[in-house]
């Protein structure tokens with residue numbers, strides 16, 4: 001039997017390109033050793049961090065990432081046939097494990113689809129929950145949110161609404177705008193490709209906003225910090241996708257003056273810091289899902305062979321909600 005894997009053959013330079021990632025086959029043994037299980041990918045995640053994080057690796061290597069996998073052969077009593085697990089086994093269709101790297105779903109999913117464990121009830125959802133938590137949102141606060149129709153942003157905006165926050169959201173297409181406005185109920189939604197985002201924020205909040213959740217970085221970060229936060233304003237710096245494909249780093253030192261003079265609180269987040277608290281957050285968010293208070297969308301790419309296209313899609317705004325691949 002053969003498995004497939006996507007191999008990062010060289011470092012990305014600028015936009016990810018076809019020559020950077022190769023689909024390869026590998027042999028799987030006919031027999032397992034005692035204690036081993038053979039797993040088959042069910043759903044695989046593609047995430048923006050994969051682009052900058054790859055710089056810390058030495059190609060060639062199997063592309064890293066999380067997947068939901070099913071046990072299809074077993075010689076390990078802890079993992080009977082059909083067991084479903086979460087694992088950081090990378091972009092592989094099949095793999096063999098001794099069980100130490102396999103995690104069961106850590107909370108009661110109920111009727112919620114399993115694939116949500118890679119999105120709202122997985123790493124991106126935890127990022128939204130704890131990243132918003134850092135802002136200590138209060139009723140009536142105004143929140144500036146970019147990447148608002150993505151895996152993280154769509155949940156940040158909805159949780160903020162549950163807290164009574166006024167959400168000023170920015171997305172990159174009219175389909176995303178309609179979803180955020182009509183289904184998610186964000187207060188103000190704009191396609192940043194059609195408006196000047198800074199002028200737009202100024203019109204809605206001429207006296208500034210209390211909160212900023214930054215998924216995009218770059219000019220957004222500097223413009224919002226310099227022009228659109230009130231005294232004691234707070235920002236969660238979650239991501240900087242605008243810069244992930246840059247070939248050189250850009251620096252904007254002037255922003256520091258605003259941070260100190262307005263006494264802003266700006267905090268980065270690495271969601272894994274909160275990992276022990278994830279199950280509690282997932283239980284709470286799953287209840288919101290069951291109650292219809294939290295809406296979830298996925299952009300599902302069909303087939304393991306489409307992993308690379310799904311990954312590229314993140315950098316051209318193809319996905320609404322969480323991008324996943326159904327193997």
Ligand SMILES: NC(=O)C1=CN([C@@H]2O[C@H](COP(=O)(O)OP(=O)(O)OC[C@H]3O[C@@H](n4cnc5c(N)ncnc54)[C@H](OP(=O)(O)O)[C@@H]3O)[C@@H](O)[C@H]2O)C=CC1
Pocket residue numbers: 047048049123124127147148149150151152153170171172173176215216237238239240241242243269270271272313314315316317318319320321322323
């Ligand atoms: N700190 C942490 O622990 C974590 C951070 N993150 C970060 O959160 C952010 C969102 O992640 P996630 O929700 O998974 O991804 P998304 O689902 O939001 O997908 C990426 C989206 O980013 C937008 N985008 C892509 N390129 C650009 C660009 N050049 N300028 C502006 N927007 C762009 C596109 O939306 P549009 O069409 O609206 O432009 C695209 O659909 C990322 O920066 C990611 O790295 C994610 C998880 C954990």
Ligand SMILES: CCCCCC(=O)/C=C/[C@@H]1[C@@H](C/C=C\CCCC(=O)O)[C@@H](O)C[C@H]1O
Pocket residue numbers: 048049052053123238239240270271272
């Ligand atoms: C590498 C740039 C990360 C950009 C933001 C992001 O998307 C983070 C996602 C994390 C990801 C972080 C990976 C490496 C950061 C190492 C920082 C450190 O701990 O020193 C991974 O942890 C999954 C997402 O939580």
